Amino acid sequence: MRKAxxxxxxxxxxxxxxxxxxxxxxxGEIVAIGVNQVTSTNDPTAHAEVVAxxxxxxxxxDFQLTGCVVYTSCEPCPMCLSALYWARCKAIFxxxxxxxxxxxxxxxxxxxxxxxxxLDERRIPTKRLLGGEAIESFxxxxxxxxxxxx
Amino acid sequence: MRKAxxxxxxxxxxxxxxxxxxxxxxxGEIVAIGVNQVTSTNDPTAHAEVVAxxxxxxxxxDFQLTGCVVYTSCEPCPMCLSALYWARCKAIFxxxxxxxxxxxxxxxxxxxxxxxxxLDERRIPTKRLLGGEAIESFxxxxxxxxxxxx
Numbered sequence: 001m002r003k004a005x006x007x008x009x010x011x012x013x014x015x016x017x018x019x020x021x022x023x024x025x026x027x028g029e030i031v032a033i034g035v036n037q038v039t040s041t042n043d044p045t046a047h048a049e050v051v052a053x054x055x056x057x058x059x060x061x062d063f064q065l066t067g068c069v070v071y072t073s074c075e076p077c078p079m080c081l082s083a084l085y086w087a088r089c090k091a092i093f094x095x096x097x098x099x100x101x102x103x104x105x106x107x108x109x110x111x112x113x114x115x116x117x118x119l120d121e122r123r124i125p126t127k128r129l130l131g132g133e134a135i136e137s138f139x140x141x142x143x144x145x146x147x148x149x150x
Numbered sequence: 151m152r153k154a155x156x157x158x159x160x161x162x163x164x165x166x167x168x169x170x171x172x173x174x175x176x177x178g179e180i181v182a183i184g185v186n187q188v189t190s191t192n193d194p195t196a197h198a199e200v201v202a203x204x205x206x207x208x209x210x211x212d213f214q215l216t217g218c219v220v221y222t223s224c225e226p227c228p229m230c231l232s233a234l235y236w237a238r239c240k241a242i243f244x245x246x247x248x249x250x251x252x253x254x255x256x257x258x259x260x261x262x263x264x265x266x267x268x269l270d271e272r273r274i275p276t277k278r279l280l281g282g283e284a285i286e287s288f289x290x291x292x293x294x295x296x297x298x299x300x
Contacts, residue, residue: 001279008287012294019287039298042213043204044236050195063192073284078265079236082229085261085274086194092276095284104288105299111235115228116266124235126242129151134223134245137158137169138254144162148189149255 001071003033005095008048008073011035018106022052022072024065024089031068032056048072049080053087063150065089074101077108078115151221153183155245158198158223161185168256172202172222174215174239181218182206198222199230203237213300215239224251227258228265 007021017036024031034052038044049072056065065087074096076084084092098108110123119126141147157171167186174181184202188194199222206215215237224246226234234242248258260273269276291297 002283005280005284005287008284009290012287012290012297015296015298018300019291021287038213038236038300042207042211044207044213044215044238044300045195045200045203045233053195054193057192057194061192063188063194065194071279073287075269075278077232077236079229079232081265082227082232082261083195085264086188086227086229088194089274092274093279094276095278095280096288097278097281100281100285100288104291111232112265114235115231115262119225124239124242126244128225128245128247129221129243130155130245131247131250133152134155134158135250137155137162137171137223138246138250140159140162141169141254146165147162148165150168150188150194 001073001093001095003030004071004073007033007035016040017046019104020048020072020074022048022070024052024056024068024070026060026065026068031065032059045079047077047080048074049076050083053083057087063087069093074098074106078111151223151243151245153180154221154223157183157185166190167196169254170198170222170224172198172220174202174206174218174220176210176215176218181215182209195229197227197230198224199226200233203233207237213237219243224248224256228261 004023020036032055037046075094075098154173170186182205187196225244225248
């Protein structure tokens with residue numbers, strides 16, 4: 001966690017992005033690190049945890065991080081939290097709370113609220129279109145015998 | 151949406167990944183497409199929407215997708231939904247519902263539940279560590295005058 005905190009502070013000083021970093025560890029060894037690179041790489045998904053997950057999966061050569069523990073300098077936003085679930089990590093430790101983040105100008109509470117809201121009550125208008133045709137993609141998946149489940 | 155559906159079906163046939171694709175449009179023109187590449191790129195964050203957002207931001211040269219509409223072949227999971235909010239897109243259209251996805255073996259309802267749960271009731275153990283030290287990263291951010299807010 002001390003390394004994650006140090007990397008988060010360094011990331012501000014170097015101007016790479018926001019004050020966020022994550023370190024992924026397996027069996028006591030660091031597998032990968034990630035720092036926030038949203039503004040420097042023009043990538044709104046380049047939060048520290050997502051960057052670290054991608055780097056760790058590349059290092060391990062797998063699309064799952066089974067047995068890995070994630071140390072992140074701040075409580076994950078819903079995007080990063082979901083990414084950590086998809087990556088199937090073992091445990092999450094965080095330093096700053098979401099409240100600390102909000103006080104520093106990084107408030108993601110609206111996003112936790114939006115994710116819990118019915119589709120027709122969300123801030124970004126969301127509508128279904130061509131459901132009858134879209135199902136063809138899932139039918140193709142069902143019919144495919146040579147596929148990698150995930 | 152027809153293009154997103156066709157790309158999702160193609161993605162299964164080509165073996166690149168799951169039956170998901172997204173198309174991002176601005177002013178009636180396609181800015182970028184994205185297909186699910188979780189298994190082919192060993193990246194659990196490479197859902198169609200995330201891949202499309204990253205490609206669109208690269209194409210536009212910005213970390214926001216202001217004015218962009220997203221057509222995704224399936225209702226977004228919480229990771230992708232959050233990514234779409236961070237990207238600040240204008241509207242979301244989806245083809246398959248989350249229920250259709252669950253029937254095809256892609257059930258993300260547990261994730262919507264987890265995101266809404268208090269930290270100490272989540273499936274992945276989540277704990278705070280060194281909060282007093284972590285705040286230094288936010289203090290560095292506050293002190294930094296030459297920074298790009300996002």
